Amino acid sequence: xxxxxxxxxxxxxxxxxxxxxxxxxWNILFLFADDWGRYASCYAAVDGRPSLNQVITTPxxxxxxxxxxxxRNAFVNAPSCTPCRSSLLSGRYFFNxxxxxxxxxxxxxxxIPSFPLLLRDAGYHIGKSYKVWSPGTPVDAPFGGQRYAYxxxxxxxxxxxxxxxxRVAKGLSVAAAREEILAQVRGNFDAFLADRxxxxxxxxxxxxxxxxxxxxxxxxxxxxxxxxxxLQGRMPPFLPDVPEVREDVADYLGEAQAVDAYLGVLLAxxxxxxxxxxxxxxxxxDHGMPGVPAGKCNLYDHGxxxxxxxxxxxxxxxxxxxxxxxxxDLAPTLMEVGGVKPPAxxxxxxxxxxxxxxxxxxxxxxxxxxxxxxxxxxxIARENNLPYPMRALRTxxxxxxxxxxxxxxxxxxxAAAIGPAMLNRDxxxxxxxxxxxxxxxxxxxAWLIAHHxxxxxxxxxxxxxxxxxxxxxxxxxxxPDQINNVAAAPAYAVVKAELAQRLMKTLTxxxxxxxxxxxxxxxxxxxxxLDDEPGAxxxxxxxxxxxxxxxxx
Numbered sequence: 001x002x003x004x005x006x007x008x009x010x011x012x013x014x015x016x017x018x019x020x021x022x023x024x025x026w027n028i029l030f031l032f033a034d035d036w037g038r039y040a041s042c043y044a045a046v047d048g049r050p051s052l053n054q055v056i057t058t059p060x061x062x063x064x065x066x067x068x069x070x071x072r073n074a075f076v077n078a079p080s081c082t083p084c085r086s087s088l089l090s091g092r093y094f095f096n097x098x099x100x101x102x103x104x105x106x107x108x109x110x111x112i113p114s115f116p117l118l119l120r121d122a123g124y125h126i127g128k129s130y131k132v133w134s135p136g137t138p139v140d141a142p143f144g145g146q147r148y149a150y151x152x153x154x155x156x157x158x159x160x161x162x163x164x165x166x167r168v169a170k171g172l173s174v175a176a177a178r179e180e181i182l183a184q185v186r187g188n189f190d191a192f193l194a195d196r197x198x199x200x201x202x203x204x205x206x207x208x209x210x211x212x213x214x215x216x217x218x219x220x221x222x223x224x225x226x227x228x229x230x231l232q233g234r235m236p237p238f239l240p241d242v243p244e245v246r247e248d249v250a251d252y253l254g255e256a257q258a259v260d261a262y263l264g265v266l267l268a269x270x271x272x273x274x275x276x277x278x279x280x281x282x283x284x285x286d287h288g289m290p291g292v293p294a295g296k297c298n299l300y301d302h303g304x305x306x307x308x309x310x311x312x313x314x315x316x317x318x319x320x321x322x323x324x325x326x327x328x329d330l331a332p333t334l335m336e337v338g339g340v341k342p343p344a345x346x347x348x349x350x351x352x353x354x355x356x357x358x359x360x361x362x363x364x365x366x367x368x369x370x371x372x373x374x375x376x377x378x379x380i381a382r383e384n385n386l387p388y389p390m391r392a393l394r395t396x397x398x399x400x401x402x403x404x405x406x407x408x409x410x411x412x413x414x415a416a417a418i419g420p421a422m423l424n425r426d427x428x429x430x431x432x433x434x435x436x437x438x439x440x441x442x443x444x445x446a447w448l449i450a451h452h453x454x455x456x457x458x459x460x461x462x463x464x465x466x467x468x469x470x471x472x473x474x475x476x477x478x479x480p481d482q483i484n485n486v487a488a489a490p491a492y493a494v495v496k497a498e499l500a501q502r503l504m505k506t507l508t509x510x511x512x513x514x515x516x517x518x519x520x521x522x523x524x525x526x527x528x529x530l531d532d533e534p535g536a537x538x539x540x541x542x543x544x545x546x547x548x549x550x551x552x553x
Contacts, residue, residue, distance in 0.1 A: 025201040026313055026337050027279040028119070029266060030330075032088075033259045034081060034131055034209040035296060036285030038074075038305040040065075040260070046072055046320055049480070050234045055226060056253045058260040060267060061309055064283050066318055068311030069355060073324045075370045075394060077347075079287035079296055079303040080377045082106045084327065085133045088286075089114040089142040091331030091348035095373060095512045101522070102376045102387070105529055106136035114142035115331045119203050119338045125196035129188045130158055131207040143205065150195075153187025156180070160210040160258035161219035161251070174223060178261075185265045193273065201338070208262055211255045213290050213440040214430070220250035224257050236302060236481050238293045240447065240460050245292075248443040252289060280337055281311040282330065291442025293464035297377050297411065299392040299401050300474075300482045304372045312355045319360035323367035324394070325351060347510065369395045371506055375514070375522045378412065378437040387522055388412075388438070389514055393503040399482055400499035401472035404514060410468050412437040425450055436465050471496065 042065040044053040077087040078094040078101075086100030087093060090112050094101050098109040120126045127150045132143040140146065156163040160181060167177035189204065196202050220226040228246040235241045239249065263283065270276040285306045289295040294302040308325065328348035335342050336350050357363045372394060376387035388411075389404040403410070414435050427434045428446035439445055448464055451457040463483065473487040473496050486492045504515060513521035521527065 025124075025339055027201055027275060028124075028203040028282070028334055028337060029206070029270070029279050030204070030282045030334075031206045031208075031259070031263055031266070031284075032132075032282075033256075033285045034207065034212040035287065035290045036211040036256055036259060036307065037288035037295070037302070038307050039253060039256050039289075040307050040309070042066070042070055042309070043307070046070070052231065052234055052236075052249065052253065054234055055230050055250075056256060057224075058257060060260045060263040061283055061307065063267070064263075064281055064309040064311045068281070068309060068315055068317060069319045069321050069360075071308040071310070071321050071323075071325055073322060073370075073396075074284065074306055074308035074327070075304045075324070075372060076287050076306055076327050077370075077372060078374050079298060079372070080374055081286045082133065082136050083374065084286045086142075087347075088327045088330060089116065089133060091115065091328045091335075091342065091346040093328070093347045093371070093373075093510050093512065095375070095514060096345065096347070096510065099526060100133075100136065102527055104135060104376075104378060105527070107526075108133065108136060108138065108141035110141070112142075113343045115334045115338075115340075116143045116203060116205065118335055118340045118343075120144070120148075122338050122340050123200065124338055125192075125200045125202040126205075127192040127195070127202070128205040128207065129185075129192075130155065131209050132205055150188045150192040152191065154181075154184035157182075157185050157258075157262055158209045159215075160255055161216040161223060164223055165216045165219065178223075182261060182265050185262045186269060189266055189269050193269070203334070203338070206262070206266065208259055210258050211252065211285070213442060215251050215255055217251060217443065218247065220247070220252070220254035224254040226250045226254055226257075236294070238302070238460065238463055238481060238483055239444070240451075240457060242447070244447045245444050248291070249289075277313050280313065280334075282334075283307060283309045284327065284330075286327075291440035292444045293439075293448070293460065294482070296440065297374060297438045299372050299374065299390050300399065301394075301480075302482075304392075304394070310351070310355060315355055316358045319357075321354055321360060322362045323354055323364050324370050324396075325354075325367065326370045326372075369393060369502075371503070373512075373514075376527065378432065386528070389522060391503060391507060391512070391514065393499050393506075395499070397476050398495065398499060399472075399474040399476065400496065400503060401468075402500070402503060403468050403470050403472070404519070406468055406470045408467075409436070409465070411439045411465055414465065439464065471500070473499070 039056050040058040040061040041053055041056050042062040047053055076084045078084045080103050082103045083094040083101050086097035090097055099107040116126050127148045128143050129151045132140040138145050163181055164177040192204055228250040231246045231249055239245055270279055287296050288303040294300045296303055329351050332342045332346055332348050332350040333352055336352055354363050373391040375389055388408050392401040425446045428449050429443050430441050432441040448461050452461040471487040472485045473492055474482040475486055507515045
């Protein structure tokens with residue numbers, strides 16, 4: 001009798017495995033935009049205070065959030081594109097990806113599994129348009145290089161405002177120019193879908209770079225109707241609320257709306273093909289706004305918080321999830337969707353339990369913090385190619401930042417900025433390497449430098465470019481924009497010590513080279529090998545958007 005029961009249990013278990021193996025695996029559409037932070041109109045309702053999200057309009061991202069889940073607390077592991085993408089694609093901490101932990105000079109470690117190639121090996125038809133992993137060598141290596149590229153229909157979507165402006169100058173209307181660019185999105189996706197085998201699940205990685213600097217001044221208003229003055233009173237306090245900066249931000253939001261328009265094209269093609277209800281849709285970006293204080297390359301929320309909206313087939317719609325998630329969580333999530341067993345060494349944890357829940361708010365009681373960090377971004381030979389090493393712990397109430405080399409300049413040396421060059425506004429708008437090279441050239445950067453000695457605005461300049469202490473602590477309950485460092489305040493001594501201990505223990509347990517051994521791994525070759533030739537390790541125009549920095553991102 002006992003033997004019969006055992007046989008019955010084993011038979012039922014085998015049937016369950018067989019049924020699961022026979023279940024069709026979801027397709028995976030992943031839109032991942034370059035330099036696109038936490039900017040989508042669906043966030044306006046959850047921000048709880050005036051914000052840029054009250055001005056931007058993103059109906060297609062809003063649809064994914066409405067029909068799926070919107071993540072309130074989604075963060076990158078590193079606010080620099082290549083390290084972020086190394087972490088995203090592998091599911092590891094960025095500092096555990098070898099030379100993938102830096103930007104210029106990055107080299108992909110072929111021994112590290114990536115989720116796209118694991119999906120391919122599991123039977124998925126994979127393809128990508130535009131940027132996946134670059135600059136770095138080989139370009140887009142974690143996606144098989146250019147072997148799975150679908151962009152013959154065109155690369156204009158990587159430069160929306162420039163491409164529309166160029167077409168309008170030749171006589172097209174804005175509407176007609178816009179449609180030509182959207183047609184390229186459609187054509188590349190159609191070519192990808194046409195190549196799959198009948199019934200084969202697929203993964204398509206759509207990586208536009210149009211939100212990367214630079215773009216056409218005034219394009220936010222001209223092409224998208226975003227009135228810069230509508231931003232007045234909604235700007236975070238570290239951005240000067242002046243006409244020049246408001247226009248710059250409006251132009252950036254216009255590029256983000258272009259990304260939303262691209263998503264609309266992809267959704268329409270899915271619906272036309274009858275595959276929307278068989279497709280997991282993920283929408284996100286690789287870090288915060290470029291060319292402004294506290295954004296890209298910084299561990300404040302403006303640099304590390306990003307949009308994350310996910311629509312899962314059969315999932316309960318309309319949920320806002322408060323759990324803290326980091327983009328490396330997407331790797332094991334997509335592996336699980338594809339029936340792939342995650343390899344060892346992952347930091348990320350699958351989001352499927354959150355997506356399958358019927359609840360919003362806090363779902364997993366353990367998801368209450370994330371770790372972020374950075375090493376070297378742009379390489380400048382005259383600065384000895386040394387990084388600005390930072391790590392941070394973000395909880396619901398606090399941001400604790402550890403700066404390991406406070407004697408260095410956080411966004412690069414101002415050496416080239418001293419003297420008459422300070423007055424050359426055009427240079428600061430167009431040449432990132434003019435100085436403070438970890439902030440992209442931009443009208444905002446030019447404005448800050450032009451007002452560096454104006455008593456009214458000097459604190460903005462110092463906040464952006466000045467040296468920082470070894471420790472920073474921000475009380476988000478009182479200071480959500482993270483501008484008042486309370487690390488030295490006696491009232492915060494206990495909480496600072498607790499956060500510092502948790503951060504360092506986590507980094508030590510994760511074998512972060514910055515805190516293990518002599519802590520100098522990132523200060524030596526191969527991490528400091530120069531790769532200073534223009535365009536080195538970067539796809540040329542035709543593969544992704546041109547960069548404001550030779551070899552930069």
